[in-house]
Amino acid sequence: xxxxxxxxxxxxxxxxxxxxxxxxxxxxxxxxxxxxxxxxxxxxxxxxxxxxxxxxxxxxxxxxxxxxxxxxxxxxxxxxxxxxxxxxxxxxxxxxxxxxxxxxxxxxxxxxxxxxxxxxxxxxxxxxxxxxxxxxxxxxxxxxxxxxxxxxxxxxxxxxxxxxxxxxxxxxxxxxxxxxxxxxxxxxxxxxxxxxxxxxxxxxxxxxxxxxxxxxxxxxxxxxxxxx
Amino acid sequence: xxxxxxxxxxxxxxxxxxxxxxxxxxxxxxxxxxxxxxxxxxxxxxxxxxxxxxxxxxxxxxxxxxxxxxxxxxxxxxxxxxxxxxxxxxxxxxxxxxxxxxxxxxxxxxxxxxxxxxxxxxxxxxxxxxxxxxxxxxxxxxxxxxxxxxxxxxxxxxxxxxxxxxxxxxxxxxxxxxxxxxxxxxxxxxxxxxxxxxxxxxxxxxxxxxxxxxxxxxxxxxxxxxxxxxxxxxxxxxxxxxxxxxxx
Numbered sequence: 001x002x003x004x005x006x007x008x009x010x011x012x013x014x015x016x017x018x019x020x021x022x023x024x025x026x027x028x029x030x031x032x033x034x035x036x037x038x039x040x041x042x043x044x045x046x047x048x049x050x051x052x053x054x055x056x057x058x059x060x061x062x063x064x065x066x067x068x069x070x071x072x073x074x075x076x077x078x079x080x081x082x083x084x085x086x087x088x089x090x091x092x093x094x095x096x097x098x099x100x101x102x103x104x105x106x107x108x109x110x111x112x113x114x115x116x117x118x119x120x121x122x123x124x125x126x127x128x129x130x131x132x133x134x135x136x137x138x139x140x141x142x143x144x145x146x147x148x149x150x151x152x153x154x155x156x157x158x159x160x161x162x163x164x165x166x167x168x169x170x171x172x173x174x175x176x177x178x179x180x181x182x183x184x185x186x187x188x189x190x191x192x193x194x195x196x197x198x199x200x201x202x203x204x205x206x207x208x209x210x211x212x213x214x215x216x217x218x219x220x221x222x223x224x225x226x227x228x
Numbered sequence: 229x230x231x232x233x234x235x236x237x238x239x240x241x242x243x244x245x246x247x248x249x250x251x252x253x254x255x256x257x258x259x260x261x262x263x264x265x266x267x268x269x270x271x272x273x274x275x276x277x278x279x280x281x282x283x284x285x286x287x288x289x290x291x292x293x294x295x296x297x298x299x300x301x302x303x304x305x306x307x308x309x310x311x312x313x314x315x316x317x318x319x320x321x322x323x324x325x326x327x328x329x330x331x332x333x334x335x336x337x338x339x340x341x342x343x344x345x346x347x348x349x350x351x352x353x354x355x356x357x358x359x360x361x362x363x364x365x366x367x368x369x370x371x372x373x374x375x376x377x378x379x380x381x382x383x384x385x386x387x388x389x390x391x392x393x394x395x396x397x398x399x400x401x402x403x404x405x406x407x408x409x410x411x412x413x414x415x416x417x418x419x420x421x422x423x424x425x426x427x428x429x430x431x432x433x434x435x436x437x438x439x440x441x442x443x444x445x446x447x448x449x450x451x452x453x454x455x456x457x458x459x460x461x462x463x464x465x466x467x468x469x470x471x472x473x474x475x476x
Contacts, residue, residue: 079338106252107341
């Protein structure tokens, strides 16, 4: 059986008013592969993630995610995507356990998944405290649980290890790392770190594709050019 | 659990559990959203106490401003409903703030849940806030201003309050969702909701006037039907437009 691309973008364009945030981005990612999205601030990386997450609509071009066209078939991919962005998407007044129970209900998932994930990220002992009383790193660990609660096929990660100490990074590695077996799109400002776990590198500059190459072929000179 | 497993699989050739999972039912999603809503309100006390305090303060001001110990009939009805209307605007303005500021909208939109569940849960939450407001505001109004018997008016008043609350909940949820995604949400909320709520206040005030008259009269059926129809129309409009307000 032929394998469909997990992510297929052709001429994808997105504007905010007059400003072009993404211009004619074309890239394809096979299931199980990892795409590293690099580029300076304001390059359109977060916009790309939000488009793939169905939170933004493309203004031109073709976007297919998990075999479905966006935005027409967004309903078919919601619930199959896990987004871990700058914001944890959690309520500060609720505890980790309450937040995850809430998201589990939105996804039609049983409460057992939340308990297993809380244990996996080492948060079960602080799971009943309001999020506003937890450190940023702990909130990020809960956000990891939230993003994985519904067992997504595609992970969209924006600086996923932000605020995590080395021990916490190690805890989330089996969940977010290559060994999770999930298709991943990772936005990072740590090119050296993300290249080690990527199959494909997409470099964006002012919304345009400045670099698209297998990770193994990307060298220091190409990266320096990207951030010049 | 696959979230903890090792090793890749061919996800698009063998659809994963997420693809096969049935979408959550409307009832379970509305229940989860409403529980979350009430829990956050009980922990922050951002809406109901402000609405209640505003209404009691306003009745105190009317008590001294009108230079009357008691009011009856249309004046009593007008004072009660205009105050409840302004107090409800405070709740409408706060209805979606936690979702907008803490990423609740995105969290909800990333799920496969029916978008109408958010409308229903928010409208139910606003309806409950209004009930809580009226538990404080109506006795305060009776104590400070009402010249006729509240006990005698209560059965009819409960019907009018229920119809009024339905209208405010439908219009308030629609306007709250629209305003919260703009920069001027504190201004836009009242500017949009007050004109739309004028017919609700007119209907409620006219339906309540005979209840506060001396001697008290019965409920005017014509105004109850008008209120019911207005509620229904706005419930349908809110249902039809809500998805578009949430999308990019």
